[in-house]
Amino acid sequence: xxxxxNLSKQFDDILAVDHIHLNVGAGKVLVLLGPxxxxxxxxxxxxxxxxxxxxxxxxxxxxxxxxxxxxxxASVGVLTEHHGLYGRMNAREYLRFYGSLYNLSDKLIADxxxxxxxxxxxxxxxxxxxxxxxxxxxxxLALVRAMLHDPPVLLLDxxxxxxxxxxxxxxxxxxxxxxxxxxxxxxxxxxxxxxEQLADQIAIIRLGKIIYQGETTRLKRELLGxxxxxxxxxxxxxxxxxxxxxGVKILTRGEKSLQFxxxxxxxxxxxxxxxxxxxxxQIVSFHEMTRSLEQAYLEAISRDRxxxxx
Amino acid sequence: xxxxxxxxxxxxxxxxxxxxxxxRIIFPIIGLTLLFPFLMNFTASQMLGFVNKYGATxxxxxxxxxxxxxxxxxxxxxxxxxxxxxxxxxKERGSIEPLLNTPLEDWQLYLGKLISSTVPPLLSSYLxxxxxxxxxxxxxIPIPDPQLLILVVCMTTVQAFMMVAGAVVVSCQATSVxxxxxxxxFIILPVAFxxxxxxxxxxxxxxxxxxxxxxxxxxxxxxxIRVGLAHFQREELLGREIDVLNFRWGWRVFCSQFxxxxxxxxxxxxxxxxxxxxxxxxxxxxxxIIGIGAVITGSxxxxxxxxxxxxxxxxxxxxxxxxxxxxxxxxxxxxxSIWWQNVxxxxxxxLLGAFSFGILGLxxxxxxxxxxxxxxQVLLNNGLPSALLITGLVLPHGIIEIPxxxxxxxxxxxxxxxxxxxxxxxxxxxxxxxxxxxxTKIMIGVVMPLLALAALVETWITPQIAxxxxx
Numbered sequence: 001x002x003x004x005x006n007l008s009k010q011f012d013d014i015l016a017v018d019h020i021h022l023n024v025g026a027g028k029v030l031v032l033l034g035p036x037x038x039x040x041x042x043x044x045x046x047x048x049x050x051x052x053x054x055x056x057x058x059x060x061x062x063x064x065x066x067x068x069x070x071x072x073x074a075s076v077g078v079l080t081e082h083h084g085l086y087g088r089m090n091a092r093e094y095l096r097f098y099g100s101l102y103n104l105s106d107k108l109i110a111d112x113x114x115x116x117x118x119x120x121x122x123x124x125x126x127x128x129x130x131x132x133x134x135x136x137x138x139x140x141l142a143l144v145r146a147m148l149h150d151p152p153v154l155l156l157d158x159x160x161x162x163x164x165x166x167x168x169x170x171x172x173x174x175x176x177x178x179x180x181x182x183x184x185x186x187x188x189x190x191x192x193x194x195x196e197q198l199a200d201q202i203a204i205i206r207l208g209k210i211i212y213q214g215e216t217t218r219l220k221r222e223l224l225g226x227x228x229x230x231x232x233x234x235x236x237x238x239x240x241x242x243x244x245x246x247g248v249k250i251l252t253r254g255e256k257s258l259q260f261x262x263x264x265x266x267x268x269x270x271x272x273x274x275x276x277x278x279x280x281x282q283i284v285s286f287h288e289m290t291r292s293l294e295q296a297y298l299e300a301i302s303r304d305r306x307x308x309x310x
Numbered sequence: 311x312x313x314x315x316x317x318x319x320x321x322x323x324x325x326x327x328x329x330x331x332x333x334r335i336i337f338p339i340i341g342l343t344l345l346f347p348f349l350m351n352f353t354a355s356q357m358l359g360f361v362n363k364y365g366a367t368x369x370x371x372x373x374x375x376x377x378x379x380x381x382x383x384x385x386x387x388x389x390x391x392x393x394x395x396x397x398x399x400x401k402e403r404g405s406i407e408p409l410l411n412t413p414l415e416d417w418q419l420y421l422g423k424l425i426s427s428t429v430p431p432l433l434s435s436y437l438x439x440x441x442x443x444x445x446x447x448x449x450x451i452p453i454p455d456p457q458l459l460i461l462v463v464c465m466t467t468v469q470a471f472m473m474v475a476g477a478v479v480v481s482c483q484a485t486s487v488x489x490x491x492x493x494x495x496f497i498i499l500p501v502a503f504x505x506x507x508x509x510x511x512x513x514x515x516x517x518x519x520x521x522x523x524x525x526x527x528x529x530x531x532x533x534x535i536r537v538g539l540a541h542f543q544r545e546e547l548l549g550r551e552i553d554v555l556n557f558r559w560g561w562r563v564f565c566s567q568f569x570x571x572x573x574x575x576x577x578x579x580x581x582x583x584x585x586x587x588x589x590x591x592x593x594x595x596x597x598x599i600i601g602i603g604a605v606i607t608g609s610x611x612x613x614x615x616x617x618x619x620x621x622x623x624x625x626x627x628x629x630x631x632x633x634x635x636x637x638x639x640x641x642x643x644x645x646x647s648i649w650w651q652n653v654x655x656x657x658x659x660x661l662l663g664a665f666s667f668g669i670l671g672l673x674x675x676x677x678x679x680x681x682x683x684x685x686x687q688v689l690l691n692n693g694l695p696s697a698l699l700i701t702g703l704v705l706p707h708g709i710i711e712i713p714x715x716x717x718x719x720x721x722x723x724x725x726x727x728x729x730x731x732x733x734x735x736x737x738x739x740x741x742x743x744x745x746x747x748x749x750t751k752i753m754i755g756v757v758m759p760l761l762a763l764a765a766l767v768e769t770w771i772t773p774q775i776a777x778x779x780x781x
Contacts, residue, residue: 012559050410050544074413082404086324088331100320101412145408 001026001153001184002047006056008208009042016042018208019056024201026152027182029175031195033297034205040188041081043205044155047186048078061153061184074102077151079159083142087131091122091141094130095148102149109148116144120170135162143171147178154178157188172197196293204300211304216293223296223303226263228289231272232256234282242279245271259289317414321422325396326430335392342385343434344441350377351445358451372513374446375454375462379512381442382466383505385435386473390494393427393474397481398490401547410544420478420542424535427474435466461520465508468527473497475534482541482738533667537730541738560743567747583755586748587717593668593724597675597716604676608683612691619692634777637769649765652711653758656718660749668726675719679712702779707768714760721749721757 004022008015017039024030032040045051047060049069058065061075086094092113099109117123120140125133133141139162146154159175160168175198178185189195195202196216203213212219221227226247233256244250247263262268269286276283329335354377358370400406409419439462446453453459476497477490484490504527511519570585572578587594637644655674663671682704689696725745729738736744 012556013562045548048411050407050548052545070413070415073411076411078408078411080404080407080411082407084400084403084405084408086328086405088328089324097320097324098408098412101317101409101414103316103413142408 001028001062002030002058002060002186004043004047004056004058007043007046007053007058008055009039009046009051010054015208017046017053020203020205020208020210021213022058022186022203022210024184024186026184027179028200029179029185029187029198030201030203031199032186032188032203032205033190033192033195035301038205039208040205041157042208044078044157044186044188047072048076048155049073061151074149075151075153077146077149077154079143079146079154079156081157083138085130085133085138085141087129089130090128091117091126091130091144094141095145098145099148104149112148112150113144116147119174120144121167136164136167139163140167140171143174147174151183153184153186155186158190159187160189160191160194168194192293192297202293204297206301206304207308212300219300220291220293220296223299224291226261227265228259228261228291229265229269229286230257230259230289231276231286232284233276234284237281240276240279240281242272242275248272314415314418317418318422318425321409321414321419322426322429325423325426329392329426329430335388338388339385339431339434342388343438346384347381347438347442347445350381350442351449353377354446354451355449368515369513372515374451375458376509376512378439378442378454378459379462379465379505379508382435382439382462383469385438386431386466386470388434389427389431389470390473390477390497392431393423393477394481394487394490394494396423396427397478397542398484399487401481401484402486406547410548416543417539420539424471424474424478424538427477428470432467432470435470436463439463439466458517461517461524464524465520465527468524468531469501469504472527472531472534473501475531475538478538478542479534482538482546530666530669533669533730537667540729540731546737560739563740563743564747564750567744568751579755583751586751587756590720590724590748590752593720593727594716596723597672597720600672600719601675601679601712601716604679605683605686608680608685609687611680611684612687616691617688619688619694631777634773637773639770639774641769645762645765645769648768649758649762652715652761652765653753656715656753656757659719660722663722663726666726667730668723671722671726672719675715678715682708698779702776703772706772706775707764710760710767711764714757714764717752717760718749718757721752725749 002022002024004020006019006021007017008019009017020039020043022030022043032043034040042051046053047058047065049060049065049072052066060072063071063075065072089097095113095116096106096109099112104112113126114123117126120143122137122140122144125137130138130141139159143156143159146156156175160171163171172194175185175187179198185198187195187198199216201214202216202219203210204219205211212223214222228251236255237253237258242250242258244260245268248268249261251259251261253259260272262272265288273283273286354374357373361367361369361373400409443453443459454462477494480493480496481490484493504523508520508523511523569578570582572582655678659671659674662673663669682700686696686700689699725748728741728745
């Protein structure tokens with residue numbers, strides 16, 4: 001549903017996006033991560049046929065972003081960085097206006113408006129001037145606008161910024177529902193916990209280039225090494241030294257705990273545990289240490305910075 | 311067609327509704343529509359009483375349509391504010407981007423905004439003029455004749471479209487309402503001069519001239535709308551984030567267009583210059599047609615402004631001899647001054663063209679050739695051998711000078727046409743820099759050397775030929 005090859009954008013003497021490749025299928029969420037000014041917004045604008053790529057090609061919802069621009073725009077729902085609402089309109093008027101631009105019938109607009117405003121908890125404020133909305137409400141309404149014409153592809157820039165935790169969860173649930181109904185979603189966010197929850201694929205973009213791209217677990221393994229497991233025991237280790245299978249190494253050794261880095265957990269973890277049991281140790285817990293996407297992201301950025309300096 | 315215009319109406323009706331909810335727009339419009347005409351009625355009756363007391367009734371007669379024009383103009387001045395707010399205000403508040411993400415075509419959004427910025431102020435202007443005329447009728451003051459009323463309505467309408475179209479062009483170059491307001495002086499000042507000029511013509515009572523003004527402004531408005539359409543593009547609107555001049559980039563673009571990767575001077579002359587002239591061939595054709603038209607117009611003007619030359623006693627050969635003494639062969643000073651005079655005229659053409667999308671850039675060529683046409687006809691009418699005189703006095707250097715002037719003029723016309731043509735791959739600034747580079751290329755590479763040669767011929771050879779012809 002989103003396919004880009006060698007996509008670049010040059011503004012005067014600035015290369016904002018540098019030959020990127022993307023491939024996101026139906027029902028998948030790609031999260032685009034990167035520092036401010038990395039080229040995320042420019043990428044989204046090219047994918048919505050708002051900006052013309054300097055080089056490369058892209059297809060969104062099956063349409064070419066240059067040759068079939070208006071088809072592309074009709075097939076995507078976009079949540080922009082600035083929600084850009086009209087303060088003197090109310091939510092119903094605002095959505096009717098956008099629905100008309102997408103050529104939806106009055107009945108469909110009314111039905112979708114009621115449905116989406118209820119889903120996002122805005123029905124109570126449907127007749128209120130948008131200038132009186134809180135930041136979070138505006139953000140939710142902008143998301144409703146993006147979803148109004150039920151597009152097969154959604155490009156969402158910071159969908160939960162400025163939202164309270166409950167509203168943010170509502171939005172995340174809505175994204176999960178969209179994903180379940182085979183919508184393709186490209187999400188730009190700085191909220192790494194959210195990215196981890198929603199992403200099927202992560203792409204890290206820096207200085208216009210995609211420096212890492214892949215599934216979250218693969219990305220973590222690639223950037224942070226093999227997964228780390230911790231074993232906790234009821235008693236002291238008393239000089240216990242396990243027979244380490246190939247691809248396992250001890251990272252830290254505590255009085256009642258051991259941390260291992262394991263290359264192939266499925267094969268080696270059962271061996272490790274049986275060795276511990278045979279050594280007479282009583283295992284309280286054996287679990288994978290959580291490694292956040294934030295660690296992986298920071299590692300990626302730092303590696304790229306070092307590479308450029310080198 | 312209906313489907314294509316539907317989004318235009320959706321955009322304009324939303325904007326008009328929004329305007330009617332904004333007291334900052336409503337109050338001035340109400341004031342200028344309903345209160346200002348009464349003030350003008352009062353002014354008219356007082357002034358009429360005053361001038362009639364001294365028998366200057368004609369001033370009173372001219373004052374009535376003049377005040378009508380002012381009553382009509384004031385509400386449309388609001389259209390400039392609305393247009394700037396509508397175009398650049400949306401850009402500044404970030405509400406333009408969601409619109410650009412819809413299936414709307416650029417022209418639909420442009421037209422929707424153009425209509426919504428123009429129509430409400432225009433309607434209030436018509437309403438204001440109606441209130442003013444009603445006041446005149448009630449006060450038993452004679453109202454202007456229908457032809458004059460239509461003229462004022464047409465003038466008001468075309469000025470409104472011109473200001474809004476100008477505001478769009480300005481808005482495309484600005485990223486904030488503040489910078490757009492600064493740039494809007496490029497609209498306000500010319501319009502202020504225009505109104506002053508129109509007022510003078512109105513008091514003069516030459517209404518035919520005002521119809522020509524309407525025609526001229528209509529053409530200019532259409533051109534401005536075309537330029538607005540050309541540059542009101544998603545790329546241009548969102549590709550520009552800041553208003554900082556990037557001289558380094560500008561210079562690089564200029565150099566790349568000027569040299570077009572020529573390896574040396576020979577390559578530049580062999581490949582680049584012919585390619586540039588070839589690109590502007592249509593502009594060359596236009597300049598040639600305009601030039602021919604100028605000669606014809608010049609000769610026609612003799613019937614309107616005849617000139618009778620003194621019969622007999624012509625000391626033309628003596629004068630030529632004197633000229634040859636002033637311009638001795640192989641002296642460079644007179645040639646240099648002729649060359650500089652010609653270059654200066656063409657630079658004025660560039661300046662005029664820069665403010666009128668190339669149209670006024672035709673003026674120097676037009677005036678020069680019209681003078682030649684006029685002279686030719688005057689000589690002919692006075693029984694002199696005009697063909698011989700023109701051949702002797704103009705042709706030797708004119709054969710070089712006139713093509714050079716046509717090329718320089720064509721470069722200005724071509725630049726103007728490029729500014730008014732949509733280019734999806736170039737920003738407005740880039741088009742401007744590239745057009746300037748093309749003009750410079752033609753001037754430095756072809757026109758200035760040709761003019762130098764023509765100046766040498768004019769000072770060294772033309773007088774010799776003339777002496778031989780008139781001996």
